[in-house]
Amino acid sequence: MNNKYILTxxxxxxxxxxxxxxxxxxxxxxxxxxxxxxxxxxxxFKKSFYLxxxxxxxxxxxxxxxxxxxxxxxxxxxxxxxxGVLMIFRAVxxxxxxxxxxxxxxxxxxxxxxxxxxxxxxxxxxxxxxxxFPLLKENIKEFFHSTEKRKIFNPVELAAHFIAFLIKSTNAxxxxxxxxxxx
Amino acid sequence: MExxxxxxxxxxxxxxxxxxxxxxxxxxxxxxxSKLPFRGTILxxxxxxxxxxxxxxxTYKGSxxxxxxxxxxxxxxxxxxxxxxxxxxxxxxxxxGELVFTVLSYNFISSLITGSLILIYTLIHxxxxxxxxxxxxxxxxxxxxxxxxxxxxxxxxxxSYLIIPLIVFIYIFLGSLAGWFGWAAANRxxxxxxxxxx
Numbered sequence: 612m613n614n615k616y617i618l619t620x621x622x623x624x625x626x627x628x629x630x631x632x633x634x635x636x637x638x639x640x641x642x643x644x645x646x647x648x649x650x651x652x653x654x655x656f657k658k659s660f661y662l663x664x665x666x667x668x669x670x671x672x673x674x675x676x677x678x679x680x681x682x683x684x685x686x687x688x689x690x691x692x693x694x695g696v697l698m699i700f701r702a703v704x705x706x707x708x709x710x711x712x713x714x715x716x717x718x719x720x721x722x723x724x725x726x727x728x729x730x731x732x733x734x735x736x737x738x739x740x741x742x743x744f745p746l747l748k749e750n751i752k753e754f755f756h757s758t759e760k761r762k763i764f765n766p767v768e769l770a771a772h773f774i775a776f777l778i779k780s781t782n783a784x785x786x787x788x789x790x791x792x793x794x
Numbered sequence: 795m796e797x798x799x800x801x802x803x804x805x806x807x808x809x810x811x812x813x814x815x816x817x818x819x820x821x822x823x824x825x826x827x828s829k830l831p832f833r834g835t836i837l838x839x840x841x842x843x844x845x846x847x848x849x850x851x852x853t854y855k856g857s858x859x860x861x862x863x864x865x866x867x868x869x870x871x872x873x874x875x876x877x878x879x880x881x882x883x884x885x886x887x888x889x890x891g892e893l894v895f896t897v898l899s900y901n902f903i904s905s906l907i908t909g910s911l912i913l914i915y916t917l918i919h920x921x922x923x924x925x926x927x928x929x930x931x932x933x934x935x936x937x938x939x940x941x942x943x944x945x946x947x948x949x950x951x952x953x954s955y956l957i958i959p960l961i962v963f964i965y966i967f968l969g970s971l972a973g974w975f976g977w978a979a980a981n982r983x984x985x986x987x988x989x990x991x992x
Contacts, residue, residue: 675935698928772983
């Protein structure tokens with residue numbers, strides 16, 4: 612079976628599996644994902660993941676559930692701790708699956724969806740924006756360089772001047788002019 | 795058959811879409827590198843300003859969705875790898891903006907409402923993603939922890955009834971502020987353009 616179908620099946624199972632079966636399912640799913648690509652587990656080294664792990668494995672047993680064991684002089688709840696472990700396991704399975712599905716998605720197909728769902732003149736708009744894209748960065752630099760001299764401190768005024776500057780640039784966008792000279 | 799857009803509408807849509815894309819990539823990269831908390835919220839506030847400004851200049855139906863589609867597509871083809879959650883977020887922000895401006899038409903109030911709803915969506919989005927990743931039980935965990943902290947500081951009753959509406963209010967306030975900023979900046983920009991044209 613194609614990896615994509617297996618991953619979709621695993622994702623649905625990870626989301627809906629009852630906790631009594633999760634103990635068997637999650638380790639097997641993790642082994643499969645490790646064999647697929649170890650890099651999918653890069654999120655394990657992120658601070659945001661550690662923060663949630665601390666909340667689920669330490670703060671949750673400390674504040675919620677019936678306290679039935681003690682660690683380093685603190686009363687903790689074993690049921691809350693087990694609940695936290697299951698939640699972490701679920702994340703360790705779900706996050707790599709979502710990452711893998713995202714990575715293998717056909718970007719070009721995804722982009723073309725907008726034209727098909729009825730965004731008017733999408734291809735034409737997108738082509739223009741691709742031409743504008745690199746020039747915009749230069750224009751933004753140019754604007755803020757000139758603003759330093761004019762000293763505008765009011766944020767609304769500054770934003771308004773910026774928008775007017777950009778729109779004025781597009782007014783100078785004749786169809787047959789050289790692309791590098793205009794926004 | 796649907797009528798094609800005017801050349802000016804196409805160019806302005808491309809401009810605002812590209813601007814949103816540039817901001818997502820440049821500011822997004824800086825925020826990501828800085829490891830600041832609430833990075834998504836900061837980017838959304840900027841997106842609200844852009845949506846509010848753009849609708850003032852591009853009034854055709856579907857313009858906000860078109861801009862968000864361009865921004866999402868630029869992000870899609872520019873950044874190596876692909877993360878589906880910011881992609882979805884940009885599209886949904888565009889849909890919310892389009893719906894409000896279509897139903898209420900573009901004015902001061904609709905700008906405030908658009909900003910508030912988009913910021914509320916950002917809050918919901920992050921919680922939904924946490925629910926998908928960690929399990930929907932995570933909401934009970936948060937509420938239980940908040941209430942336990944309330945009890946430990948001798949708060950009578952459940953403090954989550956106070957904290958959750960407070961967080962929602964802060965998001966609504968920030969969204970309204972961004973909506974107002976976009977509306978005010980767009981109006982002033984029109985004045986500047988008029989002055990320059992005379």
